[in-house]
Amino acid sequence: MTYQIAKTVTSILSGAVVLIVYLFHVSSRYQAGLLAMDDLKSWAAVMLIFIGIGIAVAIVIQIIFHILFSIGMAVSQSIKNGNCNDQAIEKNIEMEMVEDEMGKLIELKSMRVSSITAGVGFVASLVLLFLDYPAFIALNVLFVSFFTGGILDGFSQLYYYLRGV
């Protein structure tokens, strides 16, 4: 597994974990009566907290991933060559992390997927408001569509890396 694929998989996982935790947290609080339908301020507070959590989780997972990836590379090199050269490992990691033309093209193409998902979510939330659904549902559709867009971005990156551009 190359660096790019492993990194994409970890970003998908971190996004999915945050989204699942959010949905679980919100549904349990709503059922317990701690979040009222018309209390948009509380909904906004929960969403802001989860945006912060999402960023923090993404950073922590990326740090852990880079540490594990470096360890994995050191182990594979020591198995292959019989010794563990720090400079060679650093050079290999640098080479793996190179962002080249294919990476940029894939990033652009997958960004289109996330933009479309977020756009569809925005339109869906407007339609829900137009159809007299409560505002918190529209807000949640918007929030979930942004997070789902991020996850789909990862999946499309994975698709392009595996199937080609």
Added chain:
Amino acid sequence: MGKKFEITNNIRRLRFFADEMTQQQLAEKAGVSRQTIIAIEGGKYSPSLELAFRIAHAFGVQISDVFDYRVAEK
């Protein structure tokens, strides 16, 4: 009747004749990631003209020795 365009490459063969050069070594010489070399070698990505020249330069051959452009009738 339509025409089908196809770009093929000889990277695997050239790596073999370059003392079994690894994909990592080629990536290093061409200044791209190993993932990109894997994709080009597998015909899943057509590189830019600049990268094609860099790959040819890494092997010390002409660009036409690395890449082949074919037009096939459908």
